[in-house]
Amino acid sequence: MKITYLGQNGFLFDLNGKKLLSDPFISPNPLAKAINVDDITCDYMLITHGHADHVADAESIAKRSEATVISNYEIVEWFGKKDIKGHPMNHGGKWNFDFGTVKYVNAIHSSVLPDGSYGGNPGGFVIWNDEISMYMAGDTALTMDMKLIPMTCPNLEVAILPIGDNFTMGVDDALIASDFIECTKIIGCHFDTFGYIEINKEEAIEKFKAAGKELILMEVGESVEL
Ligand code: NI
Ligand code: MN
Numbered sequence: 001m002k003i004t005y006l007g008q009n010g011f012l013f014d015l016n017g018k019k020l021l022s023d024p025f026i027s028p029n030p031l032a033k034a035i036n037v038d039d040i041t042c043d044y045m046l047i048t049h050g051h052a053d054h055v056a057d058a059e060s061i062a063k064r065s066e067a068t069v070i071s072n073y074e075i076v077e078w079f080g081k082k083d084i085k086g087h088p089m090n091h092g093g094k095w096n097f098d099f100g101t102v103k104y105v106n107a108i109h110s111s112v113l114p115d116g117s118y119g120g121n122p123g124g125f126v127i128w129n130d131e132i133s134m135y136m137a138g139d140t141a142l143t144m145d146m147k148l149i150p151m152t153c154p155n156l157e158v159a160i161l162p163i164g165d166n167f168t169m170g171v172d173d174a175l176i177a178s179d180f181i182e183c184t185k186i187i188g189c190h191f192d193t194f195g196y197i198e199i200n201k202e203e204a205i206e207k208f209k210a211a212g213k214e215l216i217l218m219e220v221g222e223s224v225e226l
Contacts, residue, residue: 001132001226005218007032008053008193009138011160012042016129018099022046022136023054024061029193032220037061044097047071048138049111050078050119053193059084070102074120078113091123100129103153107140109168126153132226135159135181139190142173146180156183158226162190163204163215164197171204175211184213191217 002014009023010032021042026032037057045067048054055075062069062084069079069086076086089095094103103126111119124138126149133154137146139162149156159181162168168190169177178186186208191199201217208215218224 001134002223003187003218003226004223005187005189005220006035006040007220009048009136009160009162009189011136011189012040015127015132016099018043020044020046020099020127021061021067022125023048023138024057025053025055025193026057028052028056029220031193034221038064041065042067044099045069046102046125046136047075047079048107048124048136049109049122050075050113050117051111051139052114054139055114070097070125072104072111072120072123074118075111075113078117078119089123091121100127100132102127105135105149106143106145107138108143109139109141126156128154133157135183137161137169137177139168142169142177142180144180146177149180150182156181158185158187159183160187160189163188164191164193164199166196168197171199171207175207175213178208178211178213185216186213187216187218 004012007029008025013020019042073088076088089104107122109122111122113119161174
């Protein structure tokens with residue numbers, strides 16, 4: 001699986017020949033100014049919750065790509081009114097897509113759409129197929145519910161966790177989260193985009209290393225193969 005970081009919680013995954021895009025926040029993000037939104041296409045779009053820093057470019061990319069939005073029921077309904085296809089889910093449910101299985105899991109956060117519409121309850125995704133199993137937490141606090149993931153899903157190869165603090169978990173709580181989900185390879189997200197969430201990257205990487213884990217902090221635009 002190839003993963004490209006697009007900033008904040010935006011990632012592009014090449015999975016089983018399908019392109020999955022998460023939470024696109026590109027055109028308003030100064031850290032992503034080298035990325036042209038018009039170059040991005042996807043087959044599916046994963047939306048964790050309704051906040052603007054997760055949906056800013058969702059409508060334009062989904063329409064141009066004729067992508068299917070995978071999110072909670074309320075967010076899928078909202079995009080449906082804009083003539084965007086969707087697959088609605090809710091917490092604890094899973095579905096077999098053509099690229100793999102997706103389970104929509106709990107997050108502790110809030111969710112309102114940019115126009116003030118109700119955005120349902122925020123969530124994260126566990127995605128797996130024959131090749132990979134990964135968890136994208138979305139914006140969330142550290143929560144005991146994370147312990148349910150290794151009990152109910154295949155062993156995680158990698159997890160994408162927010163580490164910027166203030167609006168989500170910070171580095172120390174993300175390290176505890178990596179224990180809860182029993183995963184040693186973590187990709188950090190939701191940091192440095194604005195002042196409230198600026199972090200000391202070297203210190204964060206060292207904290208994970210000291211615990212025998214790997215924290216990968218990708219540059220915006222960078223790709224890794226997993
Ligand atoms: Ni949020
Ligand atoms: Mn956010």
